[in-house]
Structure formats: C-alpha cells, structure tokens
Amino acid sequence: MRNAMFAFCTSLALAAGSLSSTNAAQLPAIAPTATATAPAIHIQPSTIGPGDVLLVTGKQAGSVVVMNKTYSLQKSGDQFVRFIPIPIDAKPATYSIVTADKKAKAVFTIQKKAFAQDSITVSKQMEGMQQNTKRIEADQKRINKARSQSAAVPYFTDKFQMPVQGRLSTPYGYQRVVNGKISSRHLAIDIANKEGTPVAASQNGKVVLAEYLYLTGYTVMIDHGLNVFSSYGHMSKLDVKAGQIVKKGQVIGKVGTTGFSTGPHLHYAMLIGNTFINPNPFFQANPFDWK
Numbered sequence: 001m002r003n004a005m006f007a008f009c010t011s012l013a014l015a016a017g018s019l020s021s022t023n024a025a026q027l028p029a030i031a032p033t034a035t036a037t038a039p040a041i042h043i044q045p046s047t048i049g050p051g052d053v054l055l056v057t058g059k060q061a062g063s064v065v066v067m068n069k070t071y072s073l074q075k076s077g078d079q080f081v082r083f084i085p086i087p088i089d090a091k092p093a094t095y096s097i098v099t100a101d102k103k104a105k106a107v108f109t110i111q112k113k114a115f116a117q118d119s120i121t122v123s124k125q126m127e128g129m130q131q132n133t134k135r136i137e138a139d140q141k142r143i144n145k146a147r148s149q150s151a152a153v154p155y156f157t158d159k160f161q162m163p164v165q166g167r168l169s170t171p172y173g174y175q176r177v178v179n180g181k182i183s184s185r186h187l188a189i190d191i192a193n194k195e196g197t198p199v200a201a202s203q204n205g206k207v208v209l210a211e212y213l214y215l216t217g218y219t220v221m222i223d224h225g226l227n228v229f230s231s232y233g234h235m236s237k238l239d240v241k242a243g244q245i246v247k248k249g250q251v252i253g254k255v256g257t258t259g260f261s262t263g264p265h266l267h268y269a270m271l272i273g274n275t276f277i278n279p280n281p282f283f284q285a286n287p288f289d290w291k
C-alpha cells in the first residue's frame, strides 16, 4: 500500500541514489541527466488556483518557506511531506518555495480564478443567528480542539468521493450576499438533496467531532491524516460518534437543514489544519498523484 501511495516519492529517492540495490533493480533506470537535476523538494500540482492545496515532498526533514510562511515537513513513512493551503485571496503569480536552509527550490503558479456571487434571503431571525458571537465562539473552541491533532500517517491511498448525490447548489469560493449585505465567502460546497438522503464519509479516517453545532447543525468532522480534514454540516441525523474509525463510503449521517440553513442540503468542507480549501482536486485524483 505505502509503495503505491508514494509512487512518486519512490522515484525521487531513486534519483537521489538512496534506494537499496534490491529495490533499484525492480525499477526502471533513470537517465543520468535526471539524476543530476533531481530536486530535493517536489511540489504537486505545479499550477493551482487560489484556495487550492500544494503537496510538498522532500527526502529529508526540514522546513520550507511558501509565501512568507514556514512549514515543517512531517515524517510520513519514509518520506517528509506537507499539505500547504493557498489562501483564497492569493495573488495570481509564479511563486518560489525554498527549503529553510535555502539549498533546494521549486516553483509553482497560481492562476487567476473568478469566484461568483451568490445572494440568499433569510428570515430576520436567521440573520440574527450570525450575531450570536458567544455561541459561535464557544463552538469554534470545540472545533479547534477537534482539529488540533491529525494522524501522521494518512488514512487515504486514493482519491476522495463525493459524500452525497445531488445538485451542487453553491460551489466553493462564492461570495455570499445575505439579505443584500456582503457576508462571508462560502468556503465549502453545498449539495442539495432530499432530507434523509444518506451522507457518506468522503474518505477513510477517524471521526474527531460528531455533535450539534449552532451554525452547522448536526455536524461530523473527520481526520484523514496529514492535517487533511473533511466536515459535513446541516445533517438531520448523525450515524457515527467521535473517536470512531470510518471507511470511505460509510454512512455517517443524513441530509438535513439543521442550523443556519435555508433548505435540505449537505454543507461539505475540507480543511488543511484550520484553513478551508477547495475540495474539488481531492475528488479528481489521489492527492499523492496530483499533476
């Protein structure tokens, strides 16, 4: 499993000449020019949009600097990796990523991406919910605690699946306008379907939160390892408990409209640590194979 998962990283190790002769014999030869230019860090994908995620892989412990922020690589198996969230307001340009010791460098490009507006009208009572900062802050503490730890070894070895069938009613990144006022950005995807439709875990993982929250109603959060989390909101019912290990596709709850919601739908979010990111690349390919 691990070999398949880190297929790319194995080739990186080969280029660096650190594989045992037994393993090397089973792998195709790499041209000498490739060996000479083998980078000590690798980024995938090399072209992304604001709100997307980079996977950085290195063969040594250490940290990397991306957009003025320092991230230490996490040991995972025989590699050092880190998922890095790119802010949704990042300026489109080509950026460098360098190791803290400045010995290795790689580049990536953030492409321009337009995010549309989405206007919704809610009752005065619902609008008032957003002002209850005491409840919201209390929930946030519980959420932060749930996401304060993540498995060092990923639970996943393939791409993620859509947690529920239905109509994509609000994509990731939409600028929300609530009752004519600019509200927060929608950093999740909304999938509308009938109340009671089963909701599945998008990937293997460990449930770190399964409870009623003020804004997102019945909510489940799953740790997939390496700081990758998924979150499922507004459900009518929970089918799992915190601490439980779940498999990709396992039913964790039912579609509902609990919390700050105008109709039955699943609010599905993905995070790297505490940063909400675009879930779509996780559905398209195994993150370890992102091109």
Ligand SMILES: [Zn+2]
Pocket: 170, 186, 188, 189, 190, 266, 267, 268
């Ligand atoms: Zn939503």
